[in-house]
Amino acid sequence: MTTPENTTTAAVAAAAPQAPERQGLPPGKMPELRVMPAPSDANVYGDVFGGWIMAQVDIAGSLPATRRANGRVATVAVNSFVFKNPVFVGDLLSFYADIIKVGNTSITVNVEVYAERNRLQACTVKVTEATLTYVATGPDRKPRQVPPLETLL
Numbered sequence: 001m002t003t004p005e006n007t008t009t010a011a012v013a014a015a016a017p018q019a020p021e022r023q024g025l026p027p028g029k030m031p032e033l034r035v036m037p038a039p040s041d042a043n044v045y046g047d048v049f050g051g052w053i054m055a056q057v058d059i060a061g062s063l064p065a066t067r068r069a070n071g072r073v074a075t076v077a078v079n080s081f082v083f084k085n086p087v088f089v090g091d092l093l094s095f096y097a098d099i100i101k102v103g104n105t106s107i108t109v110n111v112e113v114y115a116e117r118n119r120l121q122a123c124t125v126k127v128t129e130a131t132l133t134y135v136a137t138g139p140d141r142k143p144r145q146v147p148p149l150e151t152l153l
């Protein structure tokens, strides 16, 4: 039942400053990569370089693509890349990568990155989302067909 008293309580709660959104790591999923940025990965402001994060995302995305291609792949496109929150030196980053599309020679992968910071306080923040396309290539570095799923071990 809504009373003047609990209506006031709700209004006070709504007006209170919002704590930053906290999320856990995605349940039941294994990250492709876990890595902690070092001071040498930071920019002059002390936050981690976007380029360093992009390199790790490219590596993480290439892992499922390489397994699906059963061999070498080359990154042909970064379709989207969003830095949702800053990354700090000492954050423990987890990179989750899922194949979202398989074409004739291409494999598109979605990568999500979570930072565990202040780890003793269990604070986890999604920091980056990206989609990249890889192309299966042969020894000549030319595109080759992605093998049918049933031929993979």
Ligand SMILES: CC(C)(COP(=O)(O)OP(=O)(O)OC[C@H]1O[C@@H](n2cnc3c(N)ncnc32)[C@H](O)[C@@H]1OP(=O)(O)O)[C@@H](O)C(=O)NCCC(=O)NCCS
Pocket (backbone or CB within 6 Å): 073, 074, 075, 076, 077, 102, 103, 104, 105, 106, 107, 133, 135, 137, 141, 142, 143
């Ligand atoms: C990757 C590479 C081998 C592809 O060769 P290409 O002759 O350009 O390839 P194609 O035009 O035949 O396209 C191959 C596939 O990539 C896809 N593709 C090409 N450009 C794309 C783009 N901008 N965005 C998304 N997909 C793209 C095509 O749709 C095609 O997919 P499909 O076969 O599943 O339909 C060549 O572009 C290359 O060597 N690029 C440099 C790669 C590199 O150095 N990456 C950085 C280090 S890994």
